[in-house]
Amino acid sequence: MEPVSTDQVAALRRFNRYFTRRIGVLDHHYLGQDRPLGEARLLFEIHESASGASLRELRARLGLDAGYLSRMAKALEAQGLVRMSVHPGDNRLxxxxxxxxxxxxxxEQNRRAxxxxxxxxxxxxxxxxxxxxxxxxxAQRLLRLAGITVELVDGASPDARACLDAYAADIDARFPEGFDKSDLVRxxxxxxxAGAFFVAYERTAGTVARPMGCGALRRLEPGVGEIRHVWVHPDARRLGLARRLLGALxxxxxxxxxxxxxxxTHAxxxxxxxxxxxxGYGEIPAYVDHVYAHHWFEKRLTTRG
Structure with missing residues (x-):
């Protein structure tokens, strides 16, 4: 992968400075209300959860430090804008x-925004x-894609098997004949x-990495590998993640x-x-008798991809 140029870094930083100033992120009276953006955003997120939310859920959603979030929530409570209680389903929350x-x-915040x-x-x-x-x-699509990592994992790991289970359920619903999980790679x-397995992880600050896609590679014969089960979670499609996985494989x-x-691949x-x-894949005659295959592809690899 080519290194990021200094001009590209400077362009992104320049846009960040302009945009945050233009929309008033630095103003301690965001949208003319008597609070900074952080508190305003927290109020908005609580509002989006119709019956309220746990602090743990909000921390994961916003990627905030637990102590900072707790201080903001207490400040809003002191102002009479929120009420805090023990979660009915878990007294630890x-x-x-x-x-x-x-x-x-x-x-009023929504009206002003x-x-x-x-x-x-x-x-x-x-x-x-x-x-x-x-x-x-x-920009939103590409920034989200930039935050996803593709990592080599053991083929027996829980994340690998969970991705394959999700892949199997997905294509079982799409294939007219259904899908038998015995066809999954072992x-x-x-x-x-023998091969490799990659999982794509999406992380936001303060949250556990969430598997969002996978791809498998196995040896067919000397010098030849086979790519299997390239899959992307429905929530992460149309980002370009499948190509990222393909490149890793x-x-x-x-x-x-x-x-x-x-x-x-299937028809x-x-x-x-x-x-x-x-x-860069070209269609070729069938190289294997596979019940779910209708099209076969091959690509010759170089160090330039």
Missing amino acids: RRVELTPAGRAEVE GAFAAGLLQGLAPGQRAELTGALAT PEEVSGD EGEALRRGWTVVRLD VLTEARAMYRAC
């Missing part, structure tokens, strides 16, 4: 919910508004010298001296076939 005053403040966003867009022509909102969607096929094949990789997986072709 603290639950927080909005008071009527808190709900009124969030409603909407007016502020409309005011920003008002200065642009309709085509420019579409360009800006499209660019923001692209741990010994994708571990050690190809890189691992090269590291092992395997200069050819092959794979097969209904049209998006998978399109991705493989876009990534």
Whole structure:
């Protein structure tokens, strides 16, 4: 992977400084209300949980330090905007919910935020508004993808098997004939010298890594590997993660001296076939008799990918 250039780093930092100033993140009276952005965002997140939320849940959702979150919640409680109690399902957890005053403040916050966003867009022509909102969607997608890591794991690990179970359930619903889990790779096929298994993890600050995709690589014959079970969680599709996984599998094949990789796919997986072709795979005759295969692909690998 090419290193990040200093110009790219400078561009991202420059945008961060401009954007945070432009939307008022640095203002201790965010949107003209008597509180900073952190407290305003916490009120909003509590509001999004209709029946309240535990501090643990909020910490995971926002990626905040436990002590900082606790101090903010207590400050809001002192102002009469939230009430805290023991969680009814677990007395080890603290639950927080909005008071009527808190709900009124969030409603006003939403009104002001909407007016502020409309005011920003008002200065642009309709085509420019579409360009800006499209660019923001692209930025959000790419920033999320940047936060996902693809890691080599043992083929028998709980995360590997959980991803394969999810993969099997997914394609069982898509294949007209269903899917038999006995077709999944065995741990010994994708571990050690025999092959490799990758899991994609999504992390946010303060949360446990969540498996969001997987891919398997196994040895077919000397110098030739086979890619199996490239899968992405529905919540992470259309980010470009499948290509990231495919790249990791190809890189691992090269590291092992395997200069050819092959794979097969089902007729209904049209998006998978399109991705493989876009990534340099060419369709070939059947190289194996596989009950779920209708198309077979091969790619010759170089150090340039």
